[in-house]
Amino acid sequence: MGDDPAVVIDRLTVHRGGHLVLDAVSCEVAAGSVTGLLGPSGSGKSTLIRSVVGVQKISGGTVEVLGKPAGSRPLRSLIGYVTQAPSVYADLSVRENLRYFAAVLGTAPSDVDSVISAVGLTDKAGALVGRLSGGQRTRVSLAAALLGAPRVLVLDEPTVGLDPVLRRDLWELFNELAGRGTTLLVSSHVMDEAERCSQLLLLRDGRVLAADSPAAIRDRTDTHDLESAFLALIDAEQVPSP
Amino acid sequence: MNARITLATAGRVLTQLRHDHRTIALLLIVPCLLLALLSWVFDGEPAVFDRIGPLLLAIFPLVVMFIVTSVAMLRERTSGTLERLLTMPMNKLDLLLGYAVAFGVLAVVQAGLAGAVSLWLLGLDIVGSAGWLLVTALLSALLGTALGLLASAFAQTEFQAVQFMPAFVLPQLLLCGLFVPREAMQSVLSAVSNVLPLSYAVDAMAEVAASTGLTAAAGRDFLVLGAFIVGALVLGAATLRRRTA
Numbered sequence: 001m002g003d004d005p006a007v008v009i010d011r012l013t014v015h016r017g018g019h020l021v022l023d024a025v026s027c028e029v030a031a032g033s034v035t036g037l038l039g040p041s042g043s044g045k046s047t048l049i050r051s052v053v054g055v056q057k058i059s060g061g062t063v064e065v066l067g068k069p070a071g072s073r074p075l076r077s078l079i080g081y082v083t084q085a086p087s088v089y090a091d092l093s094v095r096e097n098l099r100y101f102a103a104v105l106g107t108a109p110s111d112v113d114s115v116i117s118a119v120g121l122t123d124k125a126g127a128l129v130g131r132l133s134g135g136q137r138t139r140v141s142l143a144a145a146l147l148g149a150p151r152v153l154v155l156d157e158p159t160v161g162l163d164p165v166l167r168r169d170l171w172e173l174f175n176e177l178a179g180r181g182t183t184l185l186v187s188s189h190v191m192d193e194a195e196r197c198s199q200l201l202l203l204r205d206g207r208v209l210a211a212d213s214p215a216a217i218r219d220r221t222d223t224h225d226l227e228s229a230f231l232a233l234i235d236a237e238q239v240p241s242p
Numbered sequence: 243m244n245a246r247i248t249l250a251t252a253g254r255v256l257t258q259l260r261h262d263h264r265t266i267a268l269l270l271i272v273p274c275l276l277l278a279l280l281s282w283v284f285d286g287e288p289a290v291f292d293r294i295g296p297l298l299l300a301i302f303p304l305v306v307m308f309i310v311t312s313v314a315m316l317r318e319r320t321s322g323t324l325e326r327l328l329t330m331p332m333n334k335l336d337l338l339l340g341y342a343v344a345f346g347v348l349a350v351v352q353a354g355l356a357g358a359v360s361l362w363l364l365g366l367d368i369v370g371s372a373g374w375l376l377v378t379a380l381l382s383a384l385l386g387t388a389l390g391l392l393a394s395a396f397a398q399t400e401f402q403a404v405q406f407m408p409a410f411v412l413p414q415l416l417l418c419g420l421f422v423p424r425e426a427m428q429s430v431l432s433a434v435s436n437v438l439p440l441s442y443a444v445d446a447m448a449e450v451a452a453s454t455g456l457t458a459a460a461g462r463d464f465l466v467l468g469a470f471i472v473g474a475l476v477l478g479a480a481t482l483r484r485r486t487a
Contacts, residue, residue: 087322
């Protein structure tokens with residue numbers, strides 16, 4: 001792609017509650033890519049995501065986004081962030097939620113309707129978020145992150161609990177956004193979603209097992225699917241060196 | 243700071259309340275009913291009602307706004323919306339001032355209603371003007387909001403947040419001069435009462451109810467209240483962390 005990477009992580013170390021969660025992780029997220037952050041739960045995905053957004057206290061290393069330290073002021077209107085639990089107001093309607101976040105971001109009010117339609121909630125725009133299903137709430141949270149067309153979108157398990165058709169639609173949306181130059185870092189613990197990413201970061205026990213395109217990872221491990229590739233990589237790690 | 247974000251936040255908080263009819267009804271009607279009950283209790287002694295009634299108009303806003311704000315802010319912290327807002331171009335003070343504006347508006351409506359009921363239906367007889375009564379109630383509400391925002395930092399659950407009300411507010415209620423004049427207390431208690439914010443809200447209310455226009459003593463109480471409000475907001479802002487463990 002030739003561009004500078006959108007995210008550069010260098011020897012990032014994070015402790016939470018006395019435990020080592022990320023162990024000197026170094027990796028990059030290519031600009032304009034859909035990078036999947038894959039790994040079992042407890043592998044440190046959310047912590048890595050929080051570090052990129054700049055809300056995680058870190059013990060060592062650096063995280064740079066668009067050439068600036070993660071969490072620094074100029075980045076706050078350039079990054080969209082979706083937490084694992086939908087972080088929207090349950091006692092407001094979909095539209096009221098998004099109008100408020102749009103006002104905080106200073107984006108055009110017309111943006112509200114377009115992000116509602118992007119996540120397929122136009123017919124629910126007037127409904128209270130607290131009355132929506134879990135998957136619909138997740139989409140409201142995602143819509144809030146899309147406001148103002150951020151250059152980097154950081155999404156923590158945005159497709160959990162969604163039906164397959166919706167998941168497919170959202171991944172199409174992610175790839176469409178990437179086509180327009182947005183960089184996406186998307187975490188997931190579902191391996192079949194990994195195939196939809198242009199780049200993968202495989203995380204396990206706070207360390208990066210592999211960072212490459214899905215095809216390259218399959219080739220390297222001589223496997224046909226990413227699930228087996230992941231297992232092969234774990235096995236290769238655990239073989240004691242002779 | 244950013245006026246657009248502050249006002250948007252105030253509007254959002256009021257919209258959340260607007261969806262909650264029962265809370266609105268409780269906020270507005272309970273003070274009126276309590277004042278009516280009080281006037282009935284002191285049916286034979288209107289002078290007592292004339293002394294205590296205005297003081298309650300200073301105490302209700304602080305107590306009610308303290309609880310409502312601490313729970314609302316705790317929800318903001320636990321639901322992840324606070325984390326989202328702090329990754330956006332929002333200043334911590336924008337958020338806190340937004341809450342202060344929203345609950346200030348609510349307090350004016352609440353005190354206006356309770357004051358109107360007291361003055362015109364319950365026969366509350368005061369020397370001072372209704373306008374200064376409202377100003378005092380507003381300052382008391384802002385104080386309750388600022389203290390509630392601060393207190394929410396020390397609660398992990400809504401149960402804890404609600405328990406802060408008796409812990410923070412009841413001692414102030416006992417020492418504010420409602421039951422025993424502050425000058426008549428033991429020297430230790432009167433010294434403690436001198437550093438508690440509610441004492442100044444109650445003093446100010448007693449002063450504006452008993453005199454025409456704004457006296458120097460009431461002005462001084464307003465300044466002290468203002469200092470407590472600003473102090474609590476600044477401390478509250480310090481408890482909002484962009485980076486957490």
